[in-house]
Amino acid sequence: MRSLKKKRRIQVIALAAGALVLSTGIIGYAMRDGINLFRSPSQVVEAPPGPSETFRIGGLVEEGSLVRGRGEAITFRVTDGNAAVPVTYAGILPDLFGEGQGMVGTGRYVDGTFEATEILAKHDESYMPAEVIDALEAQGVYVDPDATAGSSAGN
Known part of the structure; x- marks a missing residue:
């Protein structure tokens, strides 16, 4: 009788471990395309994926680099102040997209060019994505305009 209880306990533990491994595998498989790491242009140039x-990838659209091709083809360079990466995109850009503005793009780095499948731009004059701000601050390029305004406003 005792060995039967022990056998059942081992079977239940083995079944639970198998279910845990299977569910972890299913979750990993489902998320394989949903996890996109953020990189600054300096990181891309330093260690190309x-x-x-x-x-x-995110940063500022380099001044003078925006070229509109035929149809919806657009090329530009994104920079963080230390490095710049050429970007190609075929599609309609957000209304507030422009040179000197912050942007984040999703895509792949192929033959030295970032081929974007999605481009996001700031949604008003003062917004910039947090990842872009962090990357630009790390390079010493970005200074928070609210830092000086906030201290004088008494917040």
């Missing part, structure tokens, strides 16, 4: 890796 493989052409099959989807990631997000």
